[in-house]
Amino acid sequence: MRYDRQIKLDEVGVSGQEKLRNASVLIVGVGGLGCPAAQYLVGAGIGRLGLIDHDRVSLSNLHRQLLFTEKDLGKSKAVVAKSRLQQINSEVEIDVFEEPLSIDNAENLFQLYDIILDGTDNFETKYLINDACILIEKPWVYASIYKNEGQLSVFNFQDGPSYRCLFPKTTRQNISCEATGVLGVTPGILGTMQAAEVLKMILGAGNVLSGKLKLVNVLSGQDQLLTISKRVEEIEKIKNEGIIPVRIECKISDESKLYLDIREIFEQPRVNSGKVLQIPLSELEDRLEEIPKQEEVLVFCQSGKRSKKVVDLLKAQFEFNNLINVEGGVETIIDG
Amino acid sequence: MKVTVKYFGMIAESAGRTEEVLDVVSGTSAIELKDQQVQKYQIQDPESIQLAVNQNLDNKVELNEGDEVAFLPPFAGG
Numbered sequence: 205m206r207y208d209r210q211i212k213l214d215e216v217g218v219s220g221q222e223k224l225r226n227a228s229v230l231i232v233g234v235g236g237l238g239c240p241a242a243q244y245l246v247g248a249g250i251g252r253l254g255l256i257d258h259d260r261v262s263l264s265n266l267h268r269q270l271l272f273t274e275k276d277l278g279k280s281k282a283v284v285a286k287s288r289l290q291q292i293n294s295e296v297e298i299d300v301f302e303e304p305l306s307i308d309n310a311e312n313l314f315q316l317y318d319i320i321l322d323g324t325d326n327f328e329t330k331y332l333i334n335d336a337c338i339l340i341e342k343p344w345v346y347a348s349i350y351k352n353e354g355q356l357s358v359f360n361f362q363d364g365p366s367y368r369c370l371f372p373k374t375t376r377q378n379i380s381c382e383a384t385g386v387l388g389v390t391p392g393i394l395g396t397m398q399a400a401e402v403l404k405m406i407l408g409a410g411n412v413l414s415g416k417l418k419l420v421n422v423l424s425g426q427d428q429l430l431t432i433s434k435r436v437e438e439i440e441k442i443k444n445e446g447i448i449p450v451r452i453e454c455k456i457s458d459e460s461k462l463y464l465d466i467r468e469i470f471e472q473p474r475v476n477s478g479k480v481l482q483i484p485l486s487e488l489e490d491r492l493e494e495i496p497k498q499e500e501v502l503v504f505c506q507s508g509k510r511s512k513k514v515v516d517l518l519k520a521q522f523e524f525n526n527l528i529n530v531e532g533g534v535e536t537i538i539d540g
Numbered sequence: 541m542k543v544t545v546k547y548f549g550m551i552a553e554s555a556g557r558t559e560e561v562l563d564v565v566s567g568t569s570a571i572e573l574k575d576q577q578v579q580k581y582q583i584q585d586p587e588s589i590q591l592a593v594n595q596n597l598d599n600k601v602e603l604n605e606g607d608e609v610a611f612l613p614p615f616a617g618g
Contacts, residue, residue, distance in 0.1 A: 237618045325618040350549040350615035371614040375588035430592045
């Protein structure tokens with residue numbers, strides 16, 4: 205039978221399998237971390253899985269997000285992931301949310317699940333998950349990646365520490381895997397470890413990484429396990445004030461120039477000074493008349509790749525000859 | 541006295557190394573060591589960096605001979 209190999213383990217057994225079947229997990233972000241986590245949780249027979257992601261599959265996702273194939277390019281990640289996961293295990297109930305996680309939907313959505321798994325790639329959403337989990341008293345499994353390194357922990361589990369206990373102050377340096385580069389295996393390993401933490405919590409087996417921060421270095425092979433202390437004041441602040449939005453802002457270095465920011469509104473850091481038109485790529489087609497044609501406009505995105513496409517396209521199809529791409533993206537035009 | 545310092549994430553890039561053994565003045569606190577290294581390597585956003593002394597993320601301590609101090613930046617890739 206399907207679960208025979210894990211039921212044989214003392215930690216699982218028939219009763220453990222029943223616990224898995226009765227459990228529900230929400231995966232926030234079906235990317236490098238979310239894909240492997242979802243695959244293993246569905247394989248293990250979790251009763252109900254939620255997938256929230258507003259993004260679409262792109263070619264550069266395929267080296268690490270192995271739920272997706274070349275046929276899926278341009279399609280909704282959450283929708284494609286659901287159909288692939290149902291092929292692995294049709295017994296699992298899968299809910300799909302094709303929207304960004306926000307301050308408006310986080311608490312209501314999290315109420316529907318036992319455990320939240322963080323597959324996101326930005327600080328804003330990690331703090332949002334943290335705060336919402338504190339308010340509705342749910343545990344969440346955290347992972348983050350920088351190049352060949354990963355961090356892993358379980359927060360807000362059985363009165364344990366939260367993400368704000370680990371990092372009370374955030375940084376402006378939100379560097380994504382797209383920007384730094386990453387081996388596909390690195391989020392694969394971390395996402396799989398996140399799934400393991402979920403299974404341990406549901407089964408009541410082993411040592412859950414609550415109050416611990418696991419550091420993984422895929423290249424050096426050296427891992428570390430650190431102890432996180434609880435900062436009661438950080439948790440009480442959220443309980444008293446509610447979700448505290450993290451917004452990473454910065455200033456443009458040269459305020460005399462006119463810029464066009466084509467990043468989506470959730471992309472960080474936000475530029476809050478100088479002359480910057482903010483028209484997200486998803487709205488660009490409908491808002492072309494807002495872009496002047498007479499003066500020089502510097503177009504930027506996170507890395508310089510999307511903005512280059514936009515500059516080329518607007519020139520070729522809409523006669524914009526005044527656009528210049530900012531190579532290297534937003535980090536090259538803001539004050540460090 | 542000698543302490544071992546480990547650098548993670550982008551801090552390792554600023555420092556140009558992942559680990560080093562430093563000779564520090566007896567009585568140096570973890571926070572003082574952090575300030576020194578931040579200056580030395582021009583480490584960005586020092587306020588966001590957390591220290592772990594002997595695998596414990598509690599940086600309000602005085603250092604002792606042989607201690608291991610890890611410099612951890614927040615990062616958010618996925």
